[in-house]
Amino acid sequence: MTGMEILLLVAFGGVMLTYILGRISSSLRNTFAVVLSLVLVVIIALMYDKTGETIFYRGFFGIPMVLRINSLSWIFAMTISFIGCLSVIFSLDYMKVKERTSFFYAMLLLVNSSMMGIVLAGDLLTLFIFWEIMSWSTFLLISYNGGPAIAAGMKYIVMSFAGSMAMLAGIISIFTAFGTLQISEIAAGMSSASSGFKIFIVIVFGIAFGVKNAIWPFHAWLPQAHAEAPSPFSAVLSGVLIKMGVFGFILTMYVVVGLGTYMSLGGAIFSVRSILLVMGAITILVPTFVALLQDDAKKLLAWSTIAQAGYIMLGIAYGTSLSMAGGVLHFLSHVVFKSLLFMTVGAVEFRTGGIRDLNSLGGLIKKMPFAFTGTLIGVCGLIGVPLTNGFVSKWLIYKSLIFGSPLLTFVALFGTWGTVLYSYKLIHNIFLGQLPEKLKDVENTPLSMKLPMIILSFTVLLFGILPGLPLRVINKIVVSLGFDSLNISLWGIVSESGMLNMINLFAAILAGLIAVWLFLRIGARTIPVKQDDNYAAGAAVPRDRYNYTVKFYDPLLRMISPYLRDIFDTFYMKIADLTGYLSNGIRKIYTGYVGNYVMYIVLFISLMIFVQMKWSPW
């Protein structure tokens, strides 16, 4: 019984127990869920810097099922348990008003447990099993809210399932080719495989992980799914769940295929690497602008998630130690700030009675200052304002890309400006501007929601100022994947092409802030006034009529929206329609007239006999 087995046992056992306890008492269940997720965090934290493999099960046709831990698994597992824990805490209040909460908690914990299973998997079979458990439990959670969530869940599960099937094909091809599914053994076999086989493997795994990671053109499921899922779960979904795709990509490209092979796989122009990079760039560019079009807070964040996934993709697909570190760090950053944002938006949604429409919110800053602060910090991280974690990770990615492919860097940098626009739209339309009359009585964020927000906000800043903390672990990953080691200090990074020193920046900005603050203090006293007590060139500003939130970026949108049709979404829907149409056509062969049915039987025999007598194939 190693730590990993205990971990999974605790995790999955806890799921069952949570559900059973939920039948008895809801408060008992809530306490148990929180304790359980905390215990998981502790167990994983204790595994820091351990490596090992253990066969835990042979019941599946004798194929050894392996768990293994290394720095890559650890960082993912840690993230999963951490965010899982926070989202459970966040749910305590959020779910109070909902039905079937036991189901929700059990599923939330099941998703987390299965994700841990994925990252701890030491063989592809284990990976796939946990992957599927994750997929269907996610599906149940996405659909949880009913209404529009139904379609969202459907889209998710169909795409995800198609991806899984591609993955299954890949896994089984590997199994038939090498006779083993253990990741460590596959890598050895892979090196001698033909390049066609490798490309096949990369493609099928790429589809599977690309769907989960919402890489363009496989992103179509994500916006609706993220928007319609319950907010605590959106945080998990956007934060860690889709990052399983990142994990999968790293695993495929650098462990299964191998670094050296990956860099040279495919033709000169259409090499696997360049295709992945271009896909990453498109994933940044298009969703960023689509996010601008959104009026639904969670949908906006969802599109933003896709775009950020593009950054991660750029980082890990580029394949240098700096970019790899940037990609993994951006994964961490994104987990933190996007979970934070989903939680704050969830808190707003919770307090305003389910309003997510950006056009009908506004001015909540006075009512929900905590949520505002959280959003502000989250947004800063998302944009990559210096002193937040997003800055460091994006800096690393740009730094590694800038000389190799300036065009990709351009796309990434330009995407940042799009990010600024939609981030500001998010924060402005929810918290700034006028407070609509109907939201006069909104209460402050409940404690169970504050706590995760505080922790996450703190993390955003901590990793922004002391990037060395995560980078140390990441450096281990980078080295274990076969890259050169990075020169890391607690404050930043010294790479071959320049350095990043956050402490200087931190000091400068702090000094600047203090200086300006003092300057402001020197001036005359300010009088606090009510929010809507403002200048309107002599005219009274009518309440509720004068809130500039609708069509916030209309001039731009009018220009770009014709180019932003989601062709792939349309394409998938067309495929779905076509399937439906085709199916409807095919079932018409069962005409209902029994003479036809007998005709089919006779036809079958006659056809066979005819073929046999004419060509005698047998």
Add this chain to the structure above:
Amino acid sequence: MHIIEFIFSPLLALLIGVFFLGLARKVMARIQWRYGPPVMQPLIDIIRLLSQKSASHGVAFNIGLVMSLAGSLVITLFLPFGKIAPMSNSGGMLVILYLMLIGPLGMAISSGESANPNASIGISRKLLLAMGYELPFLLVVLALMKAYNTTSITEIVSLQRDTGWSMFTFPLVLSGIAYLLILPAMLGVRPFEVVNAPQEISSGPLVEYGGPYLALATLQHALALFIGISLFVNLMWGGAANPVIFFLKMLVVFFLGIFVNAVFPRLRIDQAIRYLWRWPSLIAFAGLILVCVTGS
């Protein structure tokens, strides 16, 4: 020496910025056949404003503004002024690009809290305009970084000493032209003055600022002016070894901007974006491609 630079260079930037503001009013007045205020009038205004009481809309109202100005001040530490460049080694151009976000963002948050629709409209325009010029600007910057194979702005400046000014060397000449074309937008002068548009939306983001807040906002504006010009001089015009020459170069660029300001009418925001995304972007893109092709 170093500590002095740290304090000196923001102050210098502020001073030059404020001077430019005053100069702008003066020059505009002369062009329009008026006498105009004294050059030091903005400075006087700032001091006066500091002594006036003003209405505050809340914490974010204060913090946003402070953040904005502080961010801009930090940028000045990264920009070489002649040889004065106290923090040019802490991350280079990429950090500057990101620090440049803080200014508008802080401003946006601050004036957003005021719940004045004029402010919101102004902010929306400001961000859109920034988006507009950022596209060609990024292309230009990337072309530069690729051409000189460095992200450090001091290195770009020093390399220009050997190769000649960027805007007159072959592959970068296109980038230079593009940069010139977007410069008015970056400086926020006409024809790209739509953000503040005093007659239309009551100075936009500034509408709720009074007293010390307006002083800070003015300083922020001054700094933005300084940063825009300084960046151009450093990146395209070879910087200068000597602060005085640097200042003179800035002055030339500044006058260029003012003249454009004086003769052009204001563009609507969508017209502005359309303009910015068309010719300057195409030229800048061509420049980047040329650099990539010829460089490696």
Add this chain to the structure above:
Amino acid sequence: MKSVFSLILLVVLGAGVVFTLSSIPFGSTSSDVGEYYIDSGRADTGATNIVTSVVVGYRAFDTLGEVTVLFVAAIGLGAILAAGRENEEKKKAEWEPASLVLYTGCRFLFPLILLFGAYVFIHGHLTPGGGFQGGAVIASAFLMVYLGCRKKRISRTWARNTESISGLVFVVTGLTGLAVGGHYFLSNFLPEGTLNTLFSAGIIPIIYIAIGLKVGSELTGVIDDLIEESE
């Protein structure tokens, strides 16, 4: 159009059949199994009717299945007719009574036919005939009564119990064979007796009697069901 197409299909089918039949020339059987049965059927089962020895001896298991098929059909028919009948109200149709000649004739012939049927299945191992044939004859007697003497009805319980018991007799005979006679299901555990006598051929007459009764009562039940339905 459709019939032409069907004809074409059937012609193709027929061609295939003809092709295969060319390897089974008509009228010259060369079946090892058949020859074996003819040669040693009498010794193995004690029945002089080889068909019977095949039906109830060598392939008795088939016959068990066959009885079951009939049983299934009878139950199924009953179930289908009963299920529908629940839903509709009974409407009584008045039947014209049969003429006296018919009536008397039926009553006269009825026991004779029954006797003939019994003869047929009791002598199944000696003469052409057997349980099924005998059962059918018996059922025809009942059918005659139904048609001729309109009011007469058999007792359903009786029919069902007869059916049930005779079926059980078949199975139990088989199981007894399993228990005592050589440990094979349906194996002969009785002495074979002398050929061509009534009390010979071991269990064959027992089974045939059971089958006869069963088939008779089943078919009668079917007739009864259908007649009831037609009222």
Add this chain to the structure above:
Amino acid sequence: MSFLQNNIYYIGAFGLIMIGLLTVLVKHNLIKVIIGLSIMDTGINLFLIAIGYLRNGTAPIFSSPEVESILMVDPVPQALVLTAIVIGVAVLALALSLAIRLYKHFGTLDLHKIKELKW
């Protein structure tokens, strides 16, 4: 002519089978279809008997001890046919009872009109 003579039973058997199948295929009255099935069954039974036929053979019954076994026809197909007939009867009975029910429900036996279950 001798071909016809040689194969008359086969021809008859398969003629019946084909007629039965054709009836099932083209007729849309349920009773006719059931009749078709019955004809087909008869054809099959005839075919089975024909397979076991030995030219100039006799029934495989040793009605007296001196009967020769050489010329007896194969008893197996006869046994099979016995079973097949019973099965045919069983199916026929079931089909007719269903037809009765069907008529009660639909008021018609035209299979073209009984198409509620389709697709």
Add this chain to the structure above:
Amino acid sequence: MVNPVLLIAVPLGLAFMVPLIDSASRKLTRFVPVAALLFNLILCIRLIPAVLENPIVINLGGFTPPFGINLFVGPLGLLFAGLISLAGLVVSIYSLSYIKNGPVVKYHMLYMLLLTGATGVVLTGDLFNLFVFFEILCISSYALVAYHGDRAGIESSIKYLIQGTVGSGLLLIGIGFIYGIFGTLNMADIAMKIATVEQSTLFVPMILMVAGLGVESAIFPLNAWLPDAHSSAPSSISAILSGIAIEVGLYAVARIVFTVFGISDIYLFFAFLGILTLLIGEMCAFAQSNIKRMLAYSSIGQIGLILFALALATNNTVTGGLFQLVNHTFSKGLLFLSAGYMIYRSGSMEISSLNGMGKRMPLTSLAFTVGAFSLVGLPPFAGFPGKFLIVSGALLKGEMVINILVGLVLLSTVIEGTYFFRVIQALYFKDGNGEQRKQAPATAVTAMIALMILIVALGVYPKFLADFLSSASSDLLDKMSYVGSVLK
């Protein structure tokens, strides 16, 4: 040693006895199938060790094989017999409360005879005997489909009957040909003599037999009866028809093709046929709005998949196919059983009428979900190991055509997943009318829970069955040992 013939004889005897029991005590009749199938199940389990060692050959009546009928109880036959008894037992428990109206006694008799017929088919070693038991199976299912006596039931039953009768007629013609050619009906004997006859002669008999059995086993162009019959029958019967009847048909096809004809070079044809069946079944199911019809079409699809697996004729794929078959029996049974009570409660078979069932009948909905997940092949349910084995076995063949077919299998799985997930969403996440929460009766719940446990157990520890299935697959594929053990 216990004699496997009891597997057939005892239920048959009990079925014959039912009228007597019925006249003694009316209540007792309902428990007769339960008792009989429990007995069968125990018998099957007790037979496992002996059968794994050596197949048991029973000569009925004491006549040696080519002359008498024999039962062949190999691992494959025993697998099916056990499956029939297990599924039958569960469904009979379910039926205790489900079947309340109509001629209940007749239902139980027919039900038991259906399963007896199925058991006979899988155990017999004689072609004609197979036909007879097949007829028992078919005729009892015709009757049971029409059990409710409603419009749909009768209509589908008569259509089923017509097609089934044509099919069995073709089968009988095929058997006649075989007897004419070989002069024997014993499968082992035929298998031994098969090489003495020119191959092309055997084509027509083979295709006739395959088509005849194919009607019952729902291979693509021959399966038009299935959606009607399965959707119109009482749900317990649908479960058995889907879970047992068509599988038994498939068994018969496989037995005849593999063992009797010993064909090895025609597998691609059957693989194509399987894929065609799979795709058409899944696509038709995709377009359904009637839940039972959807499940019925899904059965067609699953049969296609199993046929594909069996057709590839390697030990791996056949094991996978059999695993999938076991899974299908349990899952589809579970689906029909749970759908049965949901339909009973909502009064309609439309999927939209099941909205919100998750709240009204939580356990039943859970059962449906487990069944659906398992059928789709999601771990940790029983469907995944089966799919895994099939795909890995197929890919191991390493032929391009097969690889493409595997791609189609996976594609159809996606389609299958789509329509099942749609129903699950309707069950749990769509708002239904606010009816009271009311569970299915205890017997039904017991049955469903038993199946759920089986599904999860098989999914988590597939090895439990794998060894047995592996010997079953070699039983199917190894023709020589079959012949050898029958004709010692």
